Amino acid sequence: MTISPSFNRTSAALTLGAIALAVALGLVVMVYSGLYSVAADEPHYLFVSNILDQLRDRSVSRHARDVVVPNLEDPAMIAEGAEHYSGMCTGCHLAPGVTDSEIRTGLYPQPPNLAIRGIGDPKAVFWTIKHGIKMSGMPAWGTSHEDEAIWNIVAFLRKMPSMSPEAYQALIGTSGENPESGTPDHDKPHDPSPDHDHSHAHQHDHGH
Numbered sequence: 001m002t003i004s005p006s007f008n009r010t011s012a013a014l015t016l017g018a019i020a021l022a023v024a025l026g027l028v029v030m031v032y033s034g035l036y037s038v039a040a041d042e043p044h045y046l047f048v049s050n051i052l053d054q055l056r057d058r059s060v061s062r063h064a065r066d067v068v069v070p071n072l073e074d075p076a077m078i079a080e081g082a083e084h085y086s087g088m089c090t091g092c093h094l095a096p097g098v099t100d101s102e103i104r105t106g107l108y109p110q111p112p113n114l115a116i117r118g119i120g121d122p123k124a125v126f127w128t129i130k131h132g133i134k135m136s137g138m139p140a141w142g143t144s145h146e147d148e149a150i151w152n153i154v155a156f157l158r159k160m161p162s163m164s165p166e167a168y169q170a171l172i173g174t175s176g177e178n179p180e181s182g183t184p185d186h187d188k189p190h191d192p193s194p195d196h197d198h199s200h201a202h203q204h205d206h207g208h
């Protein structure tokens, strides 16, 4: 720095200032004009998605850095996690043998296929499942689940990419007796006769 003449420093500072001003003005126009599309069936401009990706990745790794990872190899945890995953996550993240869903095709950003891709740092994965991700459709499961249940899911996610559809089915089948499971309750008796009287009464109540 000491070798640069002050004249060059001043003009460099002015140029940078002008660029910063132009960028700020551009952002203000982009936001307030309403021209930018928030439609989920149109991708972001590349620079916007680059910024959002950086923002998400840096935010998650910073917020997750103090998370303490338990032992994730316990088969009971993995089975519990599989059951929760099958009830809560497959619509968006798929599973072995589950290759598509109606909700997933319309989501933007597209949820990663966790059955194929696998997961990275368990700290970041735990944090993401617990707190969710703004403006993406990824819910904060920590509002309805204990940390323990979330760790079970993390334990399962680490194994899922190496599972065959049969192994996955066997796993979610074996733990299906848990009343907390999201699987349909087959034991519940169906009402054999629809209540016609009630529906008539309903119509009379509202008949004009």
Ligand code: HEC
Pocket (backbone or CB within 6 Å): 056, 084, 085, 088, 089, 090, 091, 092, 093, 107, 108, 109, 110, 111, 112, 119, 120, 125, 128, 129, 133, 136, 137, 138, 139, 141, 153
């Ligand atoms: C309604 C759809 C939806 C549901 C349901 C959902 N997610 Fe997500 N999830 C997303 C989306 C979308 C992203 C990507 C967010 C992004 O890229 O900004 C995501 C991201 C993630 C990530 C981060 C992946 C990565 O890139 O590292 C993990 C892990 C994850 N979800 C796990 C789960 C688990 C476990 C469940 C069930 C308990 C679940 N998700 C349920 C939509 C969903």
